[in-house]
Amino acid sequence: MKKRRVLPIAGKASSDPPCACGSGRRLSQCCLTRDRARAMADAVREHQQGRLDAAGAAYAAILAESPDHADAIHYLGVIEFQRGQFAAATSTIRRAIALRDDVAAYHANLGNALKQCGEFAQAMAAYARSLQLDPAQAVLHFNHGLLLADAGRGGEALAALEKAVRLRPDWAEAWLEYGRRLLAEEAIDAAAEAFRRSLALNPRLAPALLSLGSLLLRFGDVAAALRCFDKAVRLDPDNDAAAASRLFALGLSVEHDGARILAEHLAWQEQVAARVPAAVPLLGERGDRLRIAYLSADLRRHAMRFFARPMFRHHDRKRVSVTVLSTMAPADGDDCTREFREQSDNWIDCRMLDDAALVRCIADAGIDVLVDLAGHSAGGRLVALGAHPARFQCGMLGYMTTTGARGMDARISDAVATPASAEAWYSERILRLPHSQWCYLPDEAVPAVTPLPALGNGHLSYGAFHNVAKLNPQVLALWVRLLASQPEARLLLVAWGREAKAWLRQPFERAGLAERVSILDPLPHDRYLELYQQIDISLDVFPYGAGTVSCESLWMGVPVLSLAHDAPAGRGGASILSAVGMCDWFATSPDALLVQAAAHGGDLARLADLRAGLRQRMRASPLMDAEGYTADLERLLAAQV
Numbered sequence: 001m002k003k004r005r006v007l008p009i010a011g012k013a014s015s016d017p018p019c020a021c022g023s024g025r026r027l028s029q030c031c032l033t034r035d036r037a038r039a040m041a042d043a044v045r046e047h048q049q050g051r052l053d054a055a056g057a058a059y060a061a062i063l064a065e066s067p068d069h070a071d072a073i074h075y076l077g078v079i080e081f082q083r084g085q086f087a088a089a090t091s092t093i094r095r096a097i098a099l100r101d102d103v104a105a106y107h108a109n110l111g112n113a114l115k116q117c118g119e120f121a122q123a124m125a126a127y128a129r130s131l132q133l134d135p136a137q138a139v140l141h142f143n144h145g146l147l148l149a150d151a152g153r154g155g156e157a158l159a160a161l162e163k164a165v166r167l168r169p170d171w172a173e174a175w176l177e178y179g180r181r182l183l184a185e186e187a188i189d190a191a192a193e194a195f196r197r198s199l200a201l202n203p204r205l206a207p208a209l210l211s212l213g214s215l216l217l218r219f220g221d222v223a224a225a226l227r228c229f230d231k232a233v234r235l236d237p238d239n240d241a242a243a244a245s246r247l248f249a250l251g252l253s254v255e256h257d258g259a260r261i262l263a264e265h266l267a268w269q270e271q272v273a274a275r276v277p278a279a280v281p282l283l284g285e286r287g288d289r290l291r292i293a294y295l296s297a298d299l300r301r302h303a304m305r306f307f308a309r310p311m312f313r314h315h316d317r318k319r320v321s322v323t324v325l326s327t328m329a330p331a332d333g334d335d336c337t338r339e340f341r342e343q344s345d346n347w348i349d350c351r352m353l354d355d356a357a358l359v360r361c362i363a364d365a366g367i368d369v370l371v372d373l374a375g376h377s378a379g380g381r382l383v384a385l386g387a388h389p390a391r392f393q394c395g396m397l398g399y400m401t402t403t404g405a406r407g408m409d410a411r412i413s414d415a416v417a418t419p420a421s422a423e424a425w426y427s428e429r430i431l432r433l434p435h436s437q438w439c440y441l442p443d444e445a446v447p448a449v450t451p452l453p454a455l456g457n458g459h460l461s462y463g464a465f466h467n468v469a470k471l472n473p474q475v476l477a478l479w480v481r482l483l484a485s486q487p488e489a490r491l492l493l494v495a496w497g498r499e500a501k502a503w504l505r506q507p508f509e510r511a512g513l514a515e516r517v518s519i520l521d522p523l524p525h526d527r528y529l530e531l532y533q534q535i536d537i538s539l540d541v542f543p544y545g546a547g548t549v550s551c552e553s554l555w556m557g558v559p560v561l562s563l564a565h566d567a568p569a570g571r572g573g574a575s576i577l578s579a580v581g582m583c584d585w586f587a588t589s590p591d592a593l594l595v596q597a598a599a600h601g602g603d604l605a606r607l608a609d610l611r612a613g614l615r616q617r618m619r620a621s622p623l624m625d626a627e628g629y630t631a632d633l634e635r636l637l638a639a640q641v
Helices: 033-048 052-065 070-082 086-099 104-116 120-133 138-150 154-167 172-184 188-201 206-218 222-235 240-252 258-275 305-314 335-342 355-364 420-425 453-457 473-485 498-510 525-534 548-555 572-579 590-601 604-619 626-638
Strands: 290-296 320-326 346-349 369-372 392-395 410-413 429-432 461-464 490-494 517-520 537-539 560-563
Touching: 033 052, 033 070, 052 070, 070 086, 070 104, 086 104, 104 120, 104 138, 120 138, 138 154, 138 172, 154 172, 172 188, 172 206, 188 206, 188 498, 206 222, 206 240, 222 240, 240 258, 258 420, 290 305, 290 626, 305 335, 305 626, 320 355, 453 461, 453 604, 461 473, 461 525, 473 490, 473 498, 473 590, 490 525, 498 517, 525 548, 537 548, 537 590, 548 560, 548 572, 548 604, 560 572, 560 590, 590 604
Parallel strands: 290 320, 290 369, 320 346, 369 392, 392 410, 410 429, 461 490, 461 537, 490 517, 537 560
Antiparallel strands: none
């Protein structure tokens, strides 16, 4: 469940409010000064130490004698806010403002409460008033920035958070939020610097470690990212996002084999075992239709759409009902989200459900088969699934190694992606589809396949458009060997940020090959696909092979050279190539891959013919047989319940 972001309490008690006796004089100049000041100071002290019941009782006692004590009323509203009673907090803080309209903290905390009630316009007005009263207070700009970000006003949010860090350059949390906003605005290098500033101020700030680690993955520094995730997990063992990021990064590391990855995932299961909700009985018996639920954060404009479309478009609705358990915020205007909604019988937004509530929701729906498309990736809910609320639970696609989760009965794969020799690396039973775990349906509007570039420019062009986290030193070393063995060949890469580009260039510079390597910035998806018009052959990665990139490359007419690695996620490319009858495009060793590269690259006529016919070849293969794939999946799942 997403935790509510509780905003910092802005301001503090007024130093000299009007005296409660009604004389009109300030408290410091009136009869009850000493007693009232002492009582208020004691109440605020209890509040600051987190003893909300004691503080609330103390504020109430002050109000019993002084009903118009604005500070006491305001702080009662703050307590209601901290307890999640946002509507009550709004009403209470407005009472304080009616007594004193000139305290910035009152308006700021009113804005906080209104935001939680979804009243963004009123919240904005409250913040405008607070900043008018006290423009030099960093926390007001900080909270205003968060509010602007949630309202979708990214540029203004960035400006507000920049003011916060300028006013308080020693505030670690402000640098963290500033970095997050920089990242959202695609200022990736500045975001990295902000996260590092945050951690320099507070090395134990687990969310900053998580943010920096995630960014370091995008820079390709898996080892440094793992160190961040390790520390974040030690500091906050119940931080599911940090634990999931760490496990995902382990799968990318060439230093961890299948046995080690399994052991780490099983250790995670032991860590969270105490948090698994109690099991609840399923509602009703098995019905006439197989009730399948897909749990995912990515049924939207995300790479998952290419592989979820076959199932959603071709399920036999006379035999199957489809429920979606969505763990991501709905995307306004997202045509993919709309499509998946329309093709499901039931769409459940479960972002705000805690684990126990999610278990009850699934059980009440009487789900026969729950297909988890998330695993330990963003939006995953494996702790809740540990209660086993569906009759049968399995994972597929979204998370390519084992989950280690006791609630997962099986993983759906195929004989190439997960051969019998790899079964020992999974805590789940392996169920195999007859052809491939992949079925690919691309977007309708994509660039055209163009003639082979090598025929026009006189040299072979390789390309690798992967997440830089997958471009580990062993992968780059193999590509250095490839370029060295083909003196005229070129390599085109894509990377985001100065750090990533500098890191990628190093091995090629050391080998004197840098002038034959081009590193471009990422592009929007439709323009990114045009990059394939510049290359002749794509290069897969290891030990965590590509899925989407390989399918997109083939669809753009560019064959893929893949190393069938023995890591758990290392044979996805081989599975895809097998499904389209291109087994001669993957190898089982780096040396064999170089031999294949020379053979395929040396026959430009054959390469040009392959390029021209590759889309039709894909359409005729199991990789794009959506109807057959879905029927096979339904039979496989129905046999489990």
